[in-house]
Amino acid sequence: MLKIINLTKRYGDKIAVDNISIEVKPGEIFGFVGHNGAGKTTTIKCIVGILAFEEGNISIDGASIKDEPIKCKEMMAYIPDNPDIYENLTGIQYLNFVSDIYNVEKNLRRNLIDKYSKEFEIYENLDNVISSYSHGMKQKLAVISALVHSPKLLVLDEPFVGLDPKAQFKLKEIMENLCNEGMSIFFSSHVLAVVEKLCTKIAIINKGKIVRIGSVEDITKEGSLEDVFMATLGDE
């Protein structure tokens, strides 16, 4: 579903992402971990089309983000680390805005908005302007807006930050269910226990380079993900 081949991204002279290759197959949950500033967000921004990149290729279900950006974006959803969404709209207006852009059929839209907003307990707040929402509520709305158009690939940057424990649990449950239905998920996180428990594959990135990649079972053979992470990057 997601194929990153030899991706390199530079900011001036500085190499932020250095020749990385990753593949996420349908039904997989891929965890992307690393220190602050290791290149996680840059990689994610390249995948979703926010940042242009110099070398390599990224394709979603066979379509290149460089050559067919609209087709790629139609298939995926992105949730940023900071839920900066249109504060002047109400929650429901934002969800309808996203649904209209992705051409979500009326009844399906109503059902999905109803389902997810009730699950994340913001249904009653949907008529309030987003500026009145707490950080967690905005994060929940961003998650719902990503799910409302049933993407094939979900790309999340630190999705659990700001969510209350119940919402974190719910999101994990939803992620697992969606993957069972064939969706692919690529997400970054600092919560190693969640990554270990939730993911099928993991990559550890350091200074723009992938230092470990593989299935959770392979990587955690020597110990917990936290132990492996510390052994790999602890002295950095």
Added chain:
Amino acid sequence: MSKLLLLLKVDIIRTFSLDKLKSNKSKIKKIGIVIIALLLAISLLSQVGMYTYMGTNFFMKYGLEKYVLPLIYFLCGFTIFYSTVYRAKSYLFGCDDNIFAMPIKPSVILASKVIVLTILSYVITTVIFVPAFITYGIMLKLGIMYYVYAFLAYIFMPFLPTVLGCIFGYIIGYFTSKVNNKKIFETILTYATILIIMYLSFNVQTLALKFVNNVELVNKILGSVGFLINSFMAIISRYSFKDLLIYIFTNIVSMVLFIAIFKNSYVRILQNLKVENTKKKYIEKEHKSKSTLATLVLKELKMYFSIPIYILNTSFGVVIMLFASIATLFYDKNILFKMMEIDVTSVPIYLLLIGVIAFCIPLSSTTDCGISIEGKNFWILKTMPIKIKDVFLSKIILNMLIVLPLMIIDIIIFGISFKLTIVQVLTVIALTSILNLACSMFGLIINLKFPRLDFISYTHVVKQSFSVFLGIFVPLIVLLGLGALYVALKLSIDTYILIVFALLLAIIVLQYNILKSWGIRKFNSLN
């Protein structure tokens, strides 16, 4: 360092962007900025000096020159008052949350804010009062005592008007915090104030004559309520030390009292202003699916109407034109041209109307900050499956929707007032609509070239960005060029209009091609 001084230091650095002086800008750029600032200051100061000279001459004819400086004092005070009211909303009531989490007394926070507002008021006092009192002193050949007393009056001048402005801003803040739709209330209030100021400034001559004819009444009013202006007159004309002390005392005490009285309610108002209307419970409604373009346009409209400073800055031209057009129906047909000091006998009315309306169009451009205004939400447009040309189109359509309906109403009313034929009215509508399209496209190009996505407040992007400056002035220069073309070539009106039509269409085609190629590339490179 005391907490007040620490806060003041941070507030001053933030308000005057002093941190930018340490930026990586080259020396040449820094020197350029200083030279431009100096030139602007010299031009402003000399203009005020010239107006004082003319005013003093006028009042000298009636032997009333002693009222010149008190009038300037009043003008200065009013300007400080108005600008403080305008700033109070965003500055006094736009505090960061974390400042209240720090162990700082509300009175210290309020004092720091009021002092910075007073420092800003000194800019106005320096620009208006300093050249005026120097010009006045030179004209009346006054001695050193005059300059000493006038200087002391200048030092304490901004205190009371700033405090009054804060109180008025405070009252507005209080009522705004009680009203559900804060933004509309704020916009209406600001428009009402601007219209009052415009009425006063356009009637300055009539008011000056009324002043001259009713000087005894003015004296009576000054004697009863305008004690501070009276004190000011005594300081300037009689060098009264007693009045100087009263003047200084009143100004300082007003500020201290303001802080002492309002320090407690300050926090309460801030808390109320931060509470958005969250009482509504969602009730499911039927949703209609829309096309991508319609969705984007609707989003643009919602964003536009939720940012008062954006509305104010871009609708000002057409709204003022609407009032002017109504005034031509009921008041004076030539009011518009009198306001702009245009000789109606030199150019046909029909052409003048096109010129005046065209002049308003660049002032009403929403596109010259249309990309920047996305700010931290820009990622949404970049990650969604939207054609970039649809984004551009939605920004242009917003501009057309904001400007065209009001402009067409203005033109129809002008058409009735000036008895234009239907063909003439339609020509004005067509020409100004095409100009509006050209300006919208230009605004978009210029904003793509000079975007400002990392702004802190909407004021920075709507009022102070380079793209807005260029988006207004470049079209105005082009319009002046087109006007000069008419005068230089002495063509018939019909031929001239045809040439302008052709030129505008050529500009539109050129801009379309720029947006289609460079514009899309540039949009993709922004993040």
